[in-house]
Amino acid sequence: MKRDKQLPLTETVYYILLALLEPAHGYLILQKVEELSGGQVRMAAGTLYGAIENLLKLKFIQPVPSDDSRRKVYLITDRGKEILHLDLERMKHMIQITEKTFIT
Secondary structure, X not given: OOOOOOXXXXXXXXXXXXXXXXXXXXXXXXXXXXXXXOOOOOOOHHHHHHHHHHHHHOOOEEEEOOOOOOOOEEEEOHHHHHHHHHHHHHXXXXXXXXXXXXXX
């Protein structure tokens, strides 16, 4: 099977997509990424918004309606879920082969 050219995802992008399994605005995304990563990934707002621009272009996320007109809210798309799943499977394979190699 041919690997998608978007893989591997960066750690930051992986956590952003994971955070957007539920609709969220910028500040909430920053909080979720930090929480999901156990405090290992902390982003500046500029980094987040640059990543959001790229993810929108790739159609991995999309804007969704919000009750607050001052905040842009985003949600992962089906394509984003697919790429997130593909990267998860890629990492699982890496872990399995590494464990097998170290154990034997």
